[in-house]
Amino acid sequence: MCTIASGERKGRGAREMVDIETVQKGGPHTTSNALHGRALAWLRQLNAAVLASVVDASSQRRNLILWPFALILGLIAYRILPFEPDAQALSVFCVLLLIALLALRGIRAARDLAQISLLFGFGAVLLPVHGELFGTNMLEVPRYGTYQAKVDAVIFDDGVQQRWIVSDISGDQDWTVPDVRKARVLVRGDQAIAPGDRISARIRFYPVPAPAVPGGYDAQFVSHFDGIGAYGSVLGDLSVVPAHQSGVMDMVNAARRIIGARLVAQLGDRIGGIATALITGDQSRISEEDYDLMASAGIVHVISISGLHLTLVAGTMFASVRFLLSLSQGWSQRWPIKKIAAVAGIATAFSYMLLSGLVIPAVRSTIMLALVFTAIVAGRQALTMRNVAIATIIIILVQPTSVFRASFQLSFAAVIALIAAHELARRGREERDRPAQGKVITLMIDVGTTSIIAGLATLIFTAYHFQQTAPFGVIGNLMAMPVVSFVMMPAALLGTLLVPLGLEAPAYAVLGWSVEIMLWSAGVVRQMSGGFDSSPILAPSALVVALAALGWMAYCRDRIRLAGPFLAVPLIAVFCLERAPDIFIADQSQALAVRNGADIALMAGRNNTFATTIWSERYMTSISDGHEGTRCDAIGCVLHTEHDYTIALVKDASAFAEDCGIAHIVVSRINAPATCAATATLVIDGADLARYGTHVINWHGPDIAPTVRTGVDNPERRWRLGIQ
Structure with missing residues (x-):
């Protein structure tokens, strides 16, 4: 038996030497197999480590840590929907999740998954409920008049101007009063004002602006759920009726x-x-x-x-x-x-x-x-x-x-x-x-x-x-x-x-x-x-990847929790970067900017406006006052760029016939005829700007359709203008 065992050991040693020589002399194919084997072994070890970490976290009752992440994902899911979901459908969805949770409560893994799913569904319905309780209609068109209102808060005061949140807005003519719960107004000067005071003044109310860039700060979304349905400016003098100062917040203020x-x-x-x-x-x-x-x-x-x-x-x-x-x-x-x-x-x-x-x-x-x-x-x-x-x-x-x-x-x-x-x-x-x-x-x-x-x-x-x-x-x-x-x-x-x-x-x-x-x-x-x-310019998807990395780091207890942030960086670098646009079109002003080398130059409109400032900050580039290649007349402008495409700005309907035939991209703040889209590569007119807000465009050449992104990505939602 000893002889046999010794022979077996010698045989194994010989086979191992042969394997080594095969790897050394077998060429790229054998080396590739060896690397593939090592990679599979490493993946098995990683999978075992991840599974052990999850089991450890679950055994330590850390599932509560995932609850806010589930709520946040539910909020995000509701936010990015292209349509407003039916309230009854959301209610049925949550009821079904609750039934599943009750049915699976005896199975721990299924119960934990059902809990997370239920919280996801609750997050999806949280904003609609919040909107019904605290939301408001959004003002669609400007309103002018003399109004009375109560000051709820002073949110800005630099001694030169102030911003107030006002509510309980009334006026002499009911048809001019904006149908909103609250409004944010700008007041010039250093006013002696306190929350609870009532004011009477001439005020111009106007709609809350849409995002100035795709993925930018959405004032309409935030304002709607905060109950602020309009912005405004106080014109001229105002009268103040001080409130009786007795509450805790009055003393705090x-x-x-x-x-x-x-x-x-x-x-x-x-x-x-x-x-x-x-x-x-x-x-x-x-x-x-x-x-x-x-x-x-x-x-x-x-x-x-x-x-x-x-x-x-x-x-x-x-x-x-x-x-x-x-x-x-x-x-x-x-x-x-x-x-x-x-x-x-x-x-x-x-x-x-x-x-x-x-x-x-x-x-x-x-x-x-x-x-x-x-x-x-x-x-x-x-x-x-x-x-x-x-x-x-x-x-x-x-x-x-x-x-x-x-x-x-x-x-x-x-x-x-x-x-x-x-x-x-x-x-x-x-x-x-x-x-x-x-x-x-x-x-x-x-x-x-x-x-x-x-x-x-x-x-x-x-x-x-x-x-x-x-x-x-x-x-x-x-x-x-x-x-x-x-x-x-x-x-x-x-x-x-x-x-x-x-x-x-x-x-x-x-x-x-x-x-x-x-x-x-x-x-x-x-x-x-x-x-x-x-x-780098990051897409909104980068925030979702970062959220997932935070969730993993919060849930696990051992060093494997660091894998979340380490994996997030290459994922964001590969999949979540944006290219700076070639064309910018504002919705609330006349600004139209086109890439000019490494910078951006205005083809139309004024510089240093709200839109151009946001564009410059968002995409980290300077915007000059005029693009030297622009040719304008009374009815429009035409620009042939260094990237071999032509953009036309139509100011009068009589220019459509010619400009739609010579330009790759046609921009107009009036509605374009249907025939224009048959000849031009891309047409953006007044209806598009009114519905989708700011547009930014990336040009990829004559054989690939340009990429268009808009400030308003979901015009049918409840926080958009005209949607009730």
């Missing part, structure tokens, strides 16, 4: 005005305006130059009240109360000082939320902090992904349109990434001891790590919404965040608490010095980096 006035009076317009933004959320006094300066250094998030500010203020109160109570041995032994400090943190967070004007990021962060401090009171772990999921679900239920806003996406991504990093670090510490380091070094490492993680997590969303990245943002945060964390926000908290006593001046002086240090740091970083780096 009065406090906001007092704090802002004292900050500006003590620190000046520039520094006081930034300090006011930190405390009350009012950014109207921040100059565009200072905003761009901080943005280029990657620290513009400091002036927008969000989780950072709520955490610093509430955390400072928590630490201060706990420290003061611990000074007495008797108190620390008789009372649960940590829980008392947590209650103080909750109260501080809610007070700061009210003082900030109830902006959505502050509300979202307050909910999250309340969950964290409540966990401390209950003796549970505070920083968990489940708390993030619960806070997100609450926000989605209260304000479902916030999912489509940049502030929600940025904070959502950053919080998930930071909590995921915290979970990985905690598991790592359980496996090995962390070496002792100095406090300063630890602080710098933590600030830098936090900045890198948050910056990477929000990179896709920043690139999509703002087309900009700050390459030296980590350095900017390393320089500014210690000052913000340990000087600026504690001074802001202390000064605000001392305002009722009139003793805020020293604390606000420290606050002003810290703002100056932050601006100086931003200037240093800007000189180092040279400003912004432009990013």
